Amino acid sequence: MIEFYSYFRSSAAWRCRIALNLKGVAYNFKSVHLRHREQRADAYRTINPQGLVPTLVAGDLTLGQSLAIIEWLDESFPDPPLLPADRDRRAEVRAFSQIIACDIHPLQNLRVLEYLGNTFGADKAALDGWCGEWLGSGLRACEAIARRQDGKFAFGDTPTLADICLVPQLASADRFHVDISGLQRLAGIRSACLALPAFADADPMVQPDTEPSAT
Secondary structure (H helix, E strand, O other): OEEEOOOOOOHHHHHHHHHHHEEEEOOEEEOOOOOOOOHHOOOOOOOOOOOOEEEEEEOEEEEEHHHHHHHHHHHHHHOOOOOOOOHHHHHHHHHHHHHHHHHHHHHOHHHHHHHHHHOOOOHHHHHHHHHHHHHHHHHHHHHHHHOOOOOOOEEEEEOOOHHHHHHHHHHHHHHHHOOOOOOHHHHHHHHHHOOOOHHHHOOHHHHHOOOOOOO
16 A cells, blocks of 8 residues: 655645545645655654655655655556657656756755745745745746647646646646736636646645645
8 A cells, every 4th residue: 555645735745646546546635744854854754865845755766756656656547648649748747747846946945945934034024025036937837838739638638747746836826926927828727627626635735634724
């Protein structure tokens, strides 16, 4: 049985939950409360030396990093595929996904925001401005790329890794009060995704460790 270490509001863990749901893979949920600093405890760092979520454990395999986890799931449980069969389309999907996972999301990470606050005295307004700059510019690039594609999802009529990355990132934009009202293509993709149970059931507000008062 797969063990999955997660936190309800982690965007990276959210991506993996979507992938697990799309694949229909059962797993044992393990909560790691980021606000309580459980990720920094020695017990967790023996599992994931980075002290980050998510972590997937399957037998002798221990994996951090959401994109690595999702691609492992895709290769281990091939149906439905999360990457196109065509080589060039696979590269396009990976590039779109990496804009989010490698360029946008790390700049909103809890440890980054805490460092900005603790070291440079950034208050909430400054942190919201920081997130607005990097989330806004990155998502506008995603909008431009998605507009080149046909279909109700980012790359066609079935969800891929790109959609898995996009939905949590749009939620982060909402959380940080980033104006994404002009990103109509991305809005349509999100609506199509959330109509699927695999996406809806991965939402942070329906997870075992959800804090209903969280904003």
